[in-house]
Amino acid sequence: MYKKNNSVCLYFFFILFTFSMMSFLFMVYFIMNNLILFLEWEIISFNSMNIIMSILLDWMSLLFMMFVLLISSVVIYYSKSYMESELNLLRFILLVLLFVISMLLLIISPNMISILLGWDGLGLVSYCLVIYYQNLKSYNAGMLTALSNRIGDVLILMVISWMMNYGSWNYIFYLNFMKNDYVMELVGIMIIMAAMTKSAQIPFSSWLPAAMAAPTPVPALVHSSTLVTAGVYLLIRFNILLVDMFFFKILLLMSILTMFMAGISANYEFDLKKIIALSTLSQLGLMMSILSMGFPELAFFHLLTHAMFKALLFMCAGVVIHMMNDIQDIRYMGGISFYIPLTSLCLNISNLSLCGIPFLSGFYSKDLILEMVSFSNLNMLVFFLYYISTGLTMFYTIRLMMYMLINDYNLLSIYNLYDEDYIMLKSMYTLLFMSIVSGSMLSWMIFSYPFMIYLPWNLKMMVIYVSLLGGILGYLISNMKINTLNKFLLTYNLSMFLSLMWFMPNLSTYGVTYYFLNFGQNLLKNIDLGWSEMYSGQGMINILKNYSIYYNMFQLNYFKIYLFSFILWLMIILFILMIL
Incomplete structure (x- = not known):
């Protein structure tokens, strides 16, 4: 087999x-x-x-x-x-x-x-x-x-x-x-x-x-x-x-909010695969937003570069989960770079490419997109959300790397950690090569003309500023207890709102179904099993059942009841005769 x-x-x-x-x-x-x-x-x-x-x-x-x-x-x-x-x-x-x-x-x-x-x-x-x-x-x-x-x-x-x-x-x-x-x-x-x-x-x-x-x-x-x-x-x-179309402007707002929401939620998440999924959601928001600003080639460029490093990131996550006996919680990981250096190398490069670190594939598309955003005539909300979301990407990436690769090892045994699954490594190395090369290769292929985006110094360096700030915050938070920081920075309810994707999973499951199901249950209880039941089929059955039990007593040939009823009828007849 x-x-x-x-x-x-x-x-x-x-x-x-x-x-x-x-x-x-x-x-x-x-x-x-x-x-x-x-x-x-x-x-x-x-x-x-x-x-x-x-x-x-x-x-x-x-x-x-x-x-x-x-x-x-x-x-x-x-x-x-x-x-x-x-x-x-x-x-x-x-x-x-x-x-x-x-x-x-x-x-x-x-x-x-x-x-x-x-x-x-x-x-x-x-x-x-x-x-x-x-x-x-x-x-x-x-x-x-x-x-x-x-x-x-x-x-x-x-x-x-x-x-x-x-x-x-x-x-x-x-x-x-x-x-x-x-x-x-x-x-x-x-x-x-x-x-x-x-x-x-x-x-x-x-x-x-x-x-x-x-x-x-x-x-x-x-x-x-x-x-x-x-x-x-x-x-x-x-x-x-x-x-x-005007609706495209609404898409711009929705996609930037998606990018922002996913970036925040990823910083509260501890499930490895969900963190990477939320990073995908953030990048999708980036693609959709630049598309709705009227740059389809840029969206396509980022779509392709993102495909390479994201597939590699999931593969690395799969290897780590496999070796951790199917544990996905990053709090149980830590220090794995000492034991599985080749997988950690792939994980690191794909993560850095996701952040847009210069000369990896993600840099070519992401930096170009953010410079076009700075170059475009947009309002301050869109501008700030773009750059905050970019900083959040760096934030959750550094946090993930600290929890997985650098902090102390947190499981009981390191016996399962080996880096010699050559089938997985070969497939990961293919994508590793593409994650490094594909950005520059595609930028030469797709854009057949040289382009120059001329911006002031601070706007040109804005990507580096927010990335550095996000990286420092990610480092600090992954070294602290996250709960104490939450108590210090945010109330419990707000942190719940931010960590649960703005309650979207609940809204799209219970929010859609709860009231309808509850209404249906009340209908069933009060009408189907309530008065309509008692005054129709169920009520008739109860009456007939009680009568049949009552008549059954007379049909069991009890001699005492037979004599009693005979005497009773004689007394009734005598009583009627006396009256007459």
Whole structure:
């Protein structure tokens, strides 16, 4: 069984890796020759009805496909070791492949119908993967994930129905000249809301940390290049239509608040996977906000660089959790850099890339985005929230590194800590190389012209100021007892509000269902089991039952009762005769 599992993982790894490299070569050719390939394949033609599958291949879709295929191939190779004790490994690998295929379908589609297939496929397969470990927590997380994503699916369906006005679902044809049409504005609003559900912006954020119930290779794929980036990619494709809309300004506010909220919540969290999930949420807010300011290429650039280091970060977290006997609480870790130096190296570099430390991949996209924010004509709220969120990223990253790598070791035994799982290390080194190189490589490829952003000295250095401040605060807090600091800085209720993602998980579960379920229970108690029951079926049954018990006494042939009733009737007859 083990050999069979090994060969399955290797087989799919080679296939996906080969396709990834092919996609990369095509992308280079398309960029150099400035090509766009639009393919239409007529699947069926019956009378006047045509079912056509259309495919759009340009540098953007090919580059994104290359990243998705590369990360998924590495994740499948990593699963060979991580999931080796899993009996149904083939089922897991097939689910991951379905997930990847859904994402690829979404990437290459210029048609709303095939986008729906990919979009819905992502939602359904993510549900199957989140409930993979079958327990109550996974089930609840899966339902929250699936139902949050269903909102987006419904909105895409509504877009499809509205686009019937135009006679075709190839949205790519209408974006330029149908901008000011009323129907197209409605389509734009629905697209933005659908993207908000998939990319977990406020108020749909609570499903993202909940989806951590899946096996660790799944979040490495989901949080880097597939599910959560689908919404961002859709908005990049629809950007021509959306760029002048007022609703886009609302998206800017929502995405910046998401970024801020995730940054604060990550500083209160102790679950390793949830901290990384909240960092993903923060980066998604960054992508969505720069997109809503009208810079789709920058959002796409950050999407790709983020994919590499975030997949690596999840893989490192998976190795650490594996070695810690499935403990995810960072308070039980500490000092692991002495025992697993190679994994710690990968963890450190991916974390520093997330912070935007110069010349790692995250720096190229993040610094460019923040300089464009400083360069743009925005109000002070947006400006401050951007930079505070950047500082918070550094804050929770340094805190995580202090708790995991530097502070004293907190478990009973270090026997399990070994750094020789070469299958996991090989897959992590692939992404490590990409986390270092991909930023500069992409900035040379995507932006074909040299650009210069001219800013005052303090604005130019603002990123470094907030990062240093966040790093110092993270260092101080991870050396103190967090509870004493909370008592000193914040009241208990406020710290609860900040640590629980502004009560969003409760609002999107109990907040939506509690009053309806309570109302239903009251209806059941007072009406179904109340007066309507007593005056209809249940009441009639009780009356008939009591009468039948009473009559049954006479039918049991009690001789005493028979004689007593005989004498009673004689007395009644005598009494009547006497009166007469």
